[in-house]
Structures are given as C-alpha cells and as structure tokens.
Amino acid sequence: xxxxxxxxxxxxxxVYFVAFLAFxxxxxxxxxxxxxxxxxxxxxxxxxxxxxxKMPYEMNKYPKYDDQI
Numbered sequence: 001x002x003x004x005x006x007x008x009x010x011x012x013x014x015v016y017f018v019a020f021l022a023f024x025x026x027x028x029x030x031x032x033x034x035x036x037x038x039x040x041x042x043x044x045x046x047x048x049x050x051x052x053x054k055m056p057y058e059m060n061k062y063p064k065y066d067d068q069i
Contacts (some may be wrong), residue, residue, distance in 0.1 A: 022028060
C-alpha cells in the first residue's frame with residue numbers, strides 16, 4: 001500500500017515539475033511560435049485577397065439597415 005501511494009505521489013510530482021518547467025520556460029508559446037506559426041503563415045499568405053485600395057470610396061452610399069425608419 002505504501003509503495004502505491006509513493007508511486008502515485010512521485011508521478012504527481014513529476015507531472016507538476018514538467019508543467020512548472022513548461023510555464024517558467026514558456027514552452028507552449030515557443031512551440032506555437034516555432035512549429036505552428038510557420039504553417040499557418042504559409043497557409044494564409046498564399047490565399048488570394050481582394051485589393052482594398054482599388055475599391056472606389058463613395059461618401060454618400062451607405063447600406064440600408066432594417067432598423068432604420
């Protein structure tokens with residue numbers, strides 16, 4: 001019985017220590033920055049986008065909303 005309690009306590013302390021190191025060293029942020037961000041950046045940089053600077057700007061043209069009387 002004592003061995004099981006010590007084993008569970010040791011496993012709990014190990015998990016706590018790993019979580020503490022991940023927090024102190026910001027490992028989750030580094031993983032997102034170095035592993036996830038390049039994939040997402042490449043994906044979104046390759047997407048076609050409409051050039052917003054070529055749209056005409058009309059001063060008095062507003063959409064009609066249903067709540068306006």
